Amino acid sequence: xxxxxxxPTLIGVLLVIAxxxxxxxxxxWRAGQAEKVDALAGLLAMPKxxxxxxxxxxxxxxxxxxxxxxxxxxxxxAMVLVVFVHLFGIDSKVLAWxxxxxxxxxxxxxxxxxxxxxxxxxxxxxxxxxxxxxxxLTFSITFFVLTLPAAGLPIxxxxxxxFGGWLLTLVLSVLILMSLSEMLFGMTWGGPxxxxxxxxxxxxxxxxxxxxxxxxxxxxxxAVLGEASHGVAKPIDFKWNQLLGFDACVQCGRCEAVCxxxxxxxxxxxxxxxxxxxxxxAGGTDEKYAGxxxxxxxxxxxxxxxxxxxxxGLIHPDTLWSCTTCRACVEExxxxxxxxxxxxxxxxxxxxxxxxxxxxxxxxxxxxxxTDNPNGYAPASRTHWAADQNLNLMKDVxxxxxxxxxxxxxxxxxxxxxxxxxxxxxxxxxxxxxxLGDEELDSGDVARRLGDDATFQSLAKRNLATLSKYQxxxxxxxxxxxxxxxxxxxxDFGSDGLLSISGESVVVLHHTTFLNQLVKDGRLQLDTxxxxxxTYHDPCYLGRYNGEYEAPRELLxxxxxxxxxxxxxxxxxxxxxxxxxxxxxxxPGERRIADMRMEDVVSTGAELVAVGCQQCTAMLEGVVxxxxxxxxxxxxxxxQLIEEKH
Amino acid sequence: MQPNxxxxxxxxxxxxxxxxxxxxxxxxxxAVELGLKLxxxxxxxxxxxxxxxxxxxxxxxxxxxxxxxxxxxxNCDALPVLVSFLKDKPIDVVLTGVRAESGESSGMLPYLxxxxxxxxxxxxxxxxxxxxxDEVELLLALPRGQRRAVKVKLPIIASxxxxxxxxxxxxxxxxxxxxxxxxxVESVVDESASRWQINAAKPRxxxxxxxxxxxxxxxxxxxxxxxxxxxxxxxxxETAAEKAQAIFDLLLEEKVVR
Ligand code: SF4
Ligand code: SF4
Numbered sequence: 066x067x068x069x070x071x072x073p074t075l076i077g078v079l080l081v082i083a084x085x086x087x088x089x090x091x092x093x094w095r096a097g098q099a100e101k102v103d104a105l106a107g108l109l110a111m112p113k114x115x116x117x118x119x120x121x122x123x124x125x126x127x128x129x130x131x132x133x134x135x136x137x138x139x140x141x142x143a144m145v146l147v148v149f150v151h152l153f154g155i156d157s158k159v160l161a162w163x164x165x166x167x168x169x170x171x172x173x174x175x176x177x178x179x180x181x182x183x184x185x186x187x188x189x190x191x192x193x194x195x196x197x198x199x200x201x202l203t204f205s206i207t208f209f210v211l212t213l214p215a216a217g218l219p220i221x222x223x224x225x226x227x228f229g230g231w232l233l234t235l236v237l238s239v240l241i242l243m244s245l246s247e248m249l250f251g252m253t254w255g256g257p258x259x260x261x262x263x264x265x266x267x268x269x270x271x272x273x274x275x276x277x278x279x280x281x282x283x284x285x286x287x288a289v290l291g292e293a294s295h296g297v298a299k300p301i302d303f304k305w306n307q308l309l310g311f312d313a314c315v316q317c318g319r320c321e322a323v324c325x326x327x328x329x330x331x332x333x334x335x336x337x338x339x340x341x342x343x344x345x346x347a348g349g350t351d352e353k354y355a356g357x358x359x360x361x362x363x364x365x366x367x368x369x370x371x372x373x374x375x376x377x378g379l380i381h382p383d384t385l386w387s388c389t390t391c392r393a394c395v396e397e398x399x400x401x402x403x404x405x406x407x408x409x410x411x412x413x414x415x416x417x418x419x420x421x422x423x424x425x426x427x428x429x430x431x432x433x434x435x436t437d438n439p440n441g442y443a444p445a446s447r448t449h450w451a452a453d454q455n456l457n458l459m460k461d462v463x464x465x466x467x468x469x470x471x472x473x474x475x476x477x478x479x480x481x482x483x484x485x486x487x488x489x490x491x492x493x494x495x496x497x498x499x500x501l502g503d504e505e506l507d508s509g510d511v512a513r514r515l516g517d518d519a520t521f522q523s524l525a526k527r528n529l530a531t532l533s534k535y536q537x538x539x540x541x542x543x544x545x546x547x548x549x550x551x552x553x554x555x556x557d558f559g560s561d562g563l564l565s566i567s568g569e570s571v572v573v574l575h576h577t578t579f580l581n582q583l584v585k586d587g588r589l590q591l592d593t594x595x596x597x598x599x600t601y602h603d604p605c606y607l608g609r610y611n612g613e614y615e616a617p618r619e620l621l622x623x624x625x626x627x628x629x630x631x632x633x634x635x636x637x638x639x640x641x642x643x644x645x646x647x648x649x650x651x652x653p654g655e656r657r658i659a660d661m662r663m664e665d666v667v668s669t670g671a672e673l674v675a676v677g678c679q680q681c682t683a684m685l686e687g688v689v690x691x692x693x694x695x696x697x698x699x700x701x702x703x704x705q706l707i708e709e710k711h
Numbered sequence: 712m713q714p715n716x717x718x719x720x721x722x723x724x725x726x727x728x729x730x731x732x733x734x735x736x737x738x739x740x741x742a743v744e745l746g747l748k749l750x751x752x753x754x755x756x757x758x759x760x761x762x763x764x765x766x767x768x769x770x771x772x773x774x775x776x777x778x779x780x781x782x783x784x785x786n787c788d789a790l791p792v793l794v795s796f797l798k799d800k801p802i803d804v805v806l807t808g809v810r811a812e813s814g815e816s817s818g819m820l821p822y823l824x825x826x827x828x829x830x831x832x833x834x835x836x837x838x839x840x841x842x843x844x845d846e847v848e849l850l851l852a853l854p855r856g857q858r859r860a861v862k863v864k865l866p867i868i869a870s871x872x873x874x875x876x877x878x879x880x881x882x883x884x885x886x887x888x889x890x891x892x893x894x895x896v897e898s899v900v901d902e903s904a905s906r907w908q909i910n911a912a913k914p915r916x917x918x919x920x921x922x923x924x925x926x927x928x929x930x931x932x933x934x935x936x937x938x939x940x941x942x943x944x945x946x947x948x949e950t951a952a953e954k955a956q957a958i959f960d961l962l963l964e965e966k967v968v969r
Contacts, residue, residue: 295884420772420882427880435727435734443729519883 071238072211076152079245086253087262093346094312096371097305100272107269110277114268118277123399126319132177136201137261139171140248147208150215161216168205168212175201188318190336192355197247197257204244211237255347263312264400270306276401283392283610284553285406288413288518296413296516300345301371307407311342313400316356320394320404323633325640325662326387326647330655332359333387335394335404338380342407345369345379359384360655375411385411386423387652390514390645391605396636412516422515423650430517437506437524439649442476448502450481454488457499459535464566465499467491467579468537470551472544472679473507479686480679486703487543487576493706494588498541504531508547513554515646525550525558538565543576543699545606545678546644552611575607577677577698581616584623590707593625597672600629600693602662602685603638604678617677617698624705629669639665641676641684648684663688675701716803716842716865719755720746721793721820724766725812735769738808740878742871743773746806747879749839752776757796759789762893772886773879780891783898786905790820792896794827804847805868809835815904818870825868833863835872855935 123130146164149155179198185191252258275282288295297303303311320335321327327334337351337359344351344367351367358364362381369379376382385408394404416422422430432441448458450471457465469491474480491498506528513521532540542548551560552573563571583589601621607613614635621628633639642648642658663685666674673694676682685695720743725736746754754775758767762780771778781792797805810818825832837852842865851859852872924930946954962968 290883291887293888416882418882418884420774420880420885422880430880431734435732436730441727441729517883 069234071234072241073152073154075238075241076147076245079242079249080148080152083249083253086250090253090255090259090263090312093371094305094309096301096346097303097308098301100304100306102270102272102306103274104270107271107274110274111265111269114271114277115265118279119268119399119401122397122401125397128177128181129317132174132181135170135174136178137174139167139169139174139205140201141261142167143171143205143208144248150212151208156215158215158217161212164212165209165216168209172202172205172209175205186318186322187357188322188336190316190318190354190356192353193251194257194316194355200244200247200251203240204248207237207240207244211241257315260313260315260400263309264315267306267310267313267400267402270309271401272304272306272310272403272406281612283549284556285409285513287522287557288417290519290522294414295417295518296415297407297410298374298414298418299372300342300369300375302414303342303346303407303410307403307410308342308346310400310402311339311346311407314339314343314402315400316340317399318356319397319399320402321357323393323397323637323639325389325391325393325642325658326652326654327357327360328656328661329642329658330360331383331387331652332362332381332654333384334359337364338384338404338408339402341367341369341380345373345375346371376415380411382415382421382423383652385415386426386650387647387654388645389605389640389642389647389658391640392609393605393637393640396609409514409516412514413518414516416516417519422517423652425649425651426515426646429646429649430512430515430520433507433509433512433517433524434520438473438476439507439511440473440476445503447471447475447505448500450475450484451488451500451502454485456488458502459499459537460502460504462499463534464536466497466538466566467499468532468535468540469498469500470508470540470542470544470547471500471505472542472547474544474679475505477679477683479683483543483679483682483697483699486697487580487699489703490580490583490589490699490706493590493708494583496583499535499537501531506531508544508550509554510546510550511646511649513550514644515649521554522558525555529555529559529563532560532563536564536566538567538571539579540571540573541576541579542573543677543679543697545575545604545611546680548573548575549606549610575611575613575616575677577607577620578613578616580699580702581619584620589702590709591624591702592705592707594621594701594705598629598670599626599673599675600631600666600669600671601634601675602631602641602666602681603634604676604681605638605640605644607677608638609636617675620698620702621675624701626675628675629671631665631669633665641678641681643678643680643684657688659684659688663692666693673701716749717755717801718746718750718753718804718806719757719797719802720806721808722756722758722767722770723789723808723811723813724758724760724764733764733766733813735766735878735881736808736812737878738810738871738873740770740773741873741875742806742808743770743775744876744878745836745839745871746804747773748876749804755779757781757793759783759787759792759896759898760785762891767891768886768889769881770886771889771891772881772883774882774885775889777890777892780893781896781898782893783896784900786900787898788901788904790823790827791899793820793824795896796894797824797828803842803865803867804839805830805866806836807868807870809870809872821868821870828866828868831863831867833861833867833869835874836869837872837874838876839869 143164146160150160150164175198182195182198248258252262273282318336324335334357336356340354348370352365354364367379388408390405392405429439433439436444474484506524509521509524540551565571601617618628639662641662671693675698677698682695682697722739723736725734727734743756756775757779759781762782781796807821810816821832835852836849837858838850840848845865846862847865848862852874853859924933
């Protein structure tokens with residue numbers, strides 16, 4: 066055959082072009098800010114991170130996980146073998162047979178990709194992604210035929226010499242060109258296959274390596290204060306590995322499917338947001354984006370460049386302010402992309418640099434700064450709720466087993482009912498407890514989610530200074546937001562320095578966890594619950610942020626309650642709409658998130674929805690009646706408490 | 712924005728009504744806001760007091776490239792240093808709050824400034840519409856959302872009413888980076904003030920207003936209507952002497968003059 070040289074040349078040339086593309090792409094990422102990563106450890110851990118952690122997420126969609134193993138695994142194996150067999154021309158039957166096997170595997174996988182693409186759900190992007198299964202099939206078939214002779218099945222060899230062979234080679238070459246352009250050229254020059262290249266490196270250089278091996282890393286990273294600018298204004302203000310992370314997106318739309326803001330018709334779609342980030346650092350417009358838009362915002366008008374302010378033409382600030390920071394997207398993303406980090410980074414710029422926090426945002430921040438609580442109440446009235454509770458103040462006792470972190474619920478009459486219920490339970494269990502009283506300040510949660518990290522950091526430091534004056538073993542709080550700050554975010558400001566009475570580090574607990582321990586220790590006598598059907602709403606900041614799904618359910622079980630689970634519960638729980646300062650920035654949508662959550666509740670037929678958060682309570686109780694009753698677990702338990710008669 | 716007019720906003724350290732903590736004073740913030748509207752980045756913002764006061768950064772965070780501080784101790788009188796700073800400068804408009812949130816809070820500063828500089832004083836301004844030649848047209852805030860348009864010859868001292876545009880959000884970054892021009896001034900210790908003893912004021916209980924309205928519309932009227940004085944009379948065509956006599960009689964009647 067005269068054209069024998071053609072296939073290897075094509076493969077070689079495309080590999081070179083792909084390599085050039087790879088370098089180009091890496092330079093785009095490197096335009097981001099420096100961030101230390103343990104490169105070697107990351108690269109070594111990458112295969113395990115892929116096989117274990119990433120697949121753990123993909124596995125939630127069984128169909129796709131099997132399809133991906135077959136297609137992706139088959140392709141990687143096949144590509145390596147193609148290089149040996151066809152580029153280097155190594156004449157080995159074993160290799161050739163292995164290559165054939167890999168191609169068959171890939172072919173089977175690609176068939177399933179094809180099937181899914183026949184009638185794709187709306188969350189999937191279309192456009193070039195619709196072409197991908199065809200390219201995958203072409204790749205596997207072409208190389209299968211091409212490899213047959215090397216495997217000693219010389220079907221091709223038997224074909225007539227001369228024109229026939231010549232024609233076949235030519236056809237095969239065209240097919241090689243087509244499929245390899247997608248697989249190699251597309252991988253590094255921005256086609257759908259980019260996810261494999263960027264995804265692998267993203268896993269290796271992930272900004273939160275703690276998330277692998279079943280770990281959890283949910284605390285926001287502190288903003289550096291006092292520099293020439295704060296937060297992320299332009300794409301190049303992101304860390305380089307954040308940019309890399311954006312590039313790993315496969316546009317699967319799982320994040321879109323779970324996003325409460327998207328479902329409510331607010332102008333946010335986490336998938337589009339990540340794609341816009343890519344448009345930003347690569348430069349260009351969003352014309353080619355082929356997925357669902359931000360609700361009610363037309364695609365095609367967004368423009369971005371690495372050096373251009375993101376909110377000037379790429380993303381509308383309302384998109385950023387619609388997020389409730391519920392982390393559903395992050396939890397669901399198979400590529401482990403960190404949407405919330407990116408959103409808060411950009412909010413920091415808007416608040417700290419532009420002074421442009423929408424609606425009540427400015428006022429709330431001003432209140433927090435001047436009064437240490439978001440509503441501007443007199444700081445001296447913080448302990449009024451406990452006037453009849455006979456609680457010890459840390460200032461007086463200086464030491465206690467439990468420090469009860471009351472949170473700003475102290476100022477709100479509805480939340481006070483939760484606080485009192487919890488105090489009642491602690492009293493019944495004879496807990497040695499004290500509160501900080503007026504020395505307690507807002508945890509800084511809202512300020513931080515609104516982008517004001519300066520105020521958050523100031524609050525964190527001042528709270529820690531107060532805490533370090535006293536001795537206690539545990540901090541327990543009924544507010545998952547304060548819980549998250551104290552447990553996961555104060556660490557950056559020295560909370561590790563807090564030592565318990567016995568000299569170990571202090572533990573921070575949510576009240577449901579703590580109450581569950583008390584019940585298990587037999588310190589609470591509880592009656593069985595005789596009301597109707599009960600369901601449980603997982604607060605985002607307790608569940609996804611802190612992994613506490615069990616304690617609330619165990620507590621309900623001790624009351625004899627068989628929780629009627631909502632379809633979206635546990636790690637998939639739908640946000641109540643109250644997080645991330647969303648009720649403050651209040652970006653209009655078509656529906657209210659709380660209403661949608663209440664519909665979830667209603668669909669279980671429950672008469673009572675148990676929650677573990679005052680914010681969720683407020684949001685869900687804000688839904689118009691008739692609707693199921695909303696109660697904190699502490700309130701339900703306190704109602705069933707068997708008090709000893711003296 | 713108005714070209715070529717020199718605007719100065721005076722700012723003080725405010726006090727949050729609930730926490731008693733220092734803050735950006737509301738009306739002073741509005742004075743800066745109005746100043747920014749008139750002069751943009753060319754606005755001069757002046758504070759007489761401690762240059763280290765963190766609250767000044769909150770004013771600067773409204774987007775001021777710089778802020779001028781007439782550095783003096785807290786027991787000094789702001790008036791003389793402000794007069795000597797403003798005097799002989801080609802200034803058109805000086806904006807202040809109606810009264811400070813801390814200190815004496817007498818609301819006298821704009822009046823005394825106007826008196827000593829010999830400029831016009833315009834109290835309780837809601838908005839400044841524009842400058843034509845050597846005249847400025849402004850809107851005064853009257854009770855119940857009413858406005859009065861007036862024209863005044865420049866230069867003026869205007870105190871800014873709560874009805875003016877709210878102060879914009881202050882941003883941490885620009886506040887942090889703003890330049891402070893700290894001027895050394897010859898300050899005068901406020902002798903009389905230093906002898907005063909200062910106590911927290913207790914709000915006086917309000918007399919209940921009994922509204923005997925039957926319908927919502929009546930209640931609305933009662934809440935919003937201008938109190939109609941029954942005694943007064945309007946004198947338009949009388950001579951100046953007659954008008955003066957009427958005022959004098961009233962003062963006698965009300966026992967203001969004896
Ligand atoms: S961000 Fe993650 S979940 Fe969302 S589309 Fe991309 S890969 Fe899928
Ligand atoms: S954190 Fe929640 S609200 Fe924000 S983008 Fe993700 S899913 Fe949507």
